[in-house]
Amino acid sequence: MIIIGTFPHSIELEYALTKLESIGISRERLLVVCMEHVPREFQTDHQKRESSHSKGVEIGMACATALSVIGTSLGFIWTWGPIICGIIAAFIGFCLGFGIHAAFSKKTRQLPKPKADVSVIVQCHAGQAGEVQRVMWANSAFTVGLARVSDE
Amino acid sequence: MNPSRRPLAKLSVFGVTSLNIRSPYMVLWWSAAFPGFGHFLLNQYLRGTILTLSEVIFNTLGHINIAIVYSLCGKFEQAKAVLDPRWVLGYIIIYFIVMWDSYRSAVYQNKLYHIARLEREPLPSMKLFASEVQYIQPKSPLVAAVFSLFFPGLGQLYNHRIGLAFYAMFWWWLYISLSHAHEALIHILTGHIAESVTVLNPHWLLFMPSVIGGAVYHAYIKAKEHNLLFNLEQRQYLNNRYRSSSVQLFGRSGDKA
Numbered sequence: 001m002i003i004i005g006t007f008p009h010s011i012e013l014e015y016a017l018t019k020l021e022s023i024g025i026s027r028e029r030l031l032v033v034c035m036e037h038v039p040r041e042f043q044t045d046h047q048k049r050e051s052s053h054s055k056g057v058e059i060g061m062a063c064a065t066a067l068s069v070i071g072t073s074l075g076f077i078w079t080w081g082p083i084i085c086g087i088i089a090a091f092i093g094f095c096l097g098f099g100i101h102a103a104f105s106k107k108t109r110q111l112p113k114p115k116a117d118v119s120v121i122v123q124c125h126a127g128q129a130g131e132v133q134r135v136m137w138a139n140s141a142f143t144v145g146l147a148r149v150s151d152e
Numbered sequence: 153m154n155p156s157r158r159p160l161a162k163l164s165v166f167g168v169t170s171l172n173i174r175s176p177y178m179v180l181w182w183s184a185a186f187p188g189f190g191h192f193l194l195n196q197y198l199r200g201t202i203l204t205l206s207e208v209i210f211n212t213l214g215h216i217n218i219a220i221v222y223s224l225c226g227k228f229e230q231a232k233a234v235l236d237p238r239w240v241l242g243y244i245i246i247y248f249i250v251m252w253d254s255y256r257s258a259v260y261q262n263k264l265y266h267i268a269r270l271e272r273e274p275l276p277s278m279k280l281f282a283s284e285v286q287y288i289q290p291k292s293p294l295v296a297a298v299f300s301l302f303f304p305g306l307g308q309l310y311n312h313r314i315g316l317a318f319y320a321m322f323w324w325w326l327y328i329s330l331s332h333a334h335e336a337l338i339h340i341l342t343g344h345i346a347e348s349v350t351v352l353n354p355h356w357l358l359f360m361p362s363v364i365g366g367a368v369y370h371a372y373i374k375a376k377e378h379n380l381l382f383n384l385e386q387r388q389y390l391n392n393r394y395r396s397s398s399v400q401l402f403g404r405s406g407d408k409a
Contacts, residue, residue: 002401009383010290017390031399034387054293057372062181065365069185072361073224073354081349083336086361117383118390123399 001129002147005136006035006116013118016139020122023131031121056101063097064090115142156273158264161381163279163286167313169195171265172377176258182369183254186362187247190254192370194261197316203250204323208359210246214239217358275385286312288385291378296371304364307371311378320367327363331356 007013021027071089075082122132129146136144161170174193183190188203211217215234222231278287291311300307305320328334332351339348 002399009386014386014389027394028396028398030394031397032390032394034390054376058175058178058369061365061369061372062178062185065185065362068361068365069220069358070224072358073221076221076349076352076354077225079345081336081340081345082352082354082357083333083340083348090361090365118386121399121401 001124001126002149003122003124003129003132003136003144004147005120005122005133005141005144007118007120007136007139007141008115009117010140012139013120016135016141017120019135019139020132023128023135025122025124025128025132029123031123033119033121035116035119037117055105056098059101060094060096060098064093067093067096156271158268158271159273160265160268160384161275161288163276163288165281165284165286166197166315167286167311168288168378168381169197170377170381171195171261171268172373172380173262173265174258176255176262179258180251180255182366183251184247186359186366187250189362189366189370190251191257192316192366193373194254194257196257201316201319206246208323210239210243211359212355214243215355216240216243217355220358221354272388275381275388277385277389284314288378288381290382291375293372293375293379296375297368300367300371301364304367307367308374311371311374313374316370320363324363327356327360331360333357333360 005016007016017030017032020030068086068090071092072082072086074089075085078085080088120136124132133144133146161168163169172195179190179193181190182193186204187207188200191197191200191203214236219231219235222228222234276288278285289312296307296310298307299310303321304324305317305322308314308317308320331353336348336352339345339351
């Protein structure tokens, strides 16, 4: 039997693997493949492409802080006072930073979010197949598949 | 595990210290918002801490924050009068040199990061100390940011960066009490807008936007760092442990059970 499970990077994955070994699947009968989300040739030498969204949050935070200092100061002469002016200015700053970044960043096609980080392939007897699948499902596997190839 | 020449990350009692890709401009900006914050982003916690202390002390002595409030409100004469010339020039020199130093360090740390990634030295995953347990764990950047938004330092606590967490929480308590910010907030919520302004102390209040912004930003990116390190470490471990697999998907299995 061949059983294939896909997992995210998680502590549950490590638990699943140690559990499989403890129920009698020897380490040699496990094949663990770490999956890439970006083809190797596209992985640039420099910064890993960050999601545009998270860059926007960073710029938003920076602008929020800057405007908030100005808003807080001006609040001492404006009617609503420093706290409300500071908070409003921070909010406006965040929206400005985030918005300007969104407007000027190149519209890149949003790829579907990659999920499976690791594929685990297990070769085992028919009798163990049920238990192996149960361990995988119980430990945050995304997908689990079974191939009925005779191994004996 | 031999000590590596260009390690990517280290676990200590105080949390995870690692190299990471940082935009030098963001580091420069956070140094401008609060001298020392740029160094915190670069994991240079000791110098960051001392720089923030120095900022608070000399800003207070020179009345810089008060002068900023007066200037932005258009009261230039009062701004000139309140600044203490004994401290202002030195303050400005340190302010800009610290910005430049953090920028330069960010550029250099980015280079170190690329080398460390290529060298693939073994990464730590957890460590037990007599007084602490430290491990790299997947974290939610959003949760970290929200924690620090409510009370700067809590996001750092969530990210296991305990030294900075308690340092930030201690200072936030001081800012709240010296600026009377929470008192003013209660006045606002109970509809006493006029009292809410008079009760505030502008000098201490003006530190707060930068501190809360910096704490949120730091918590957010450190959570992302945890996730990256967790993934890298797990890959290292899996590739190492299951290297000798004899699973054959096609043809005869090499290892008859």
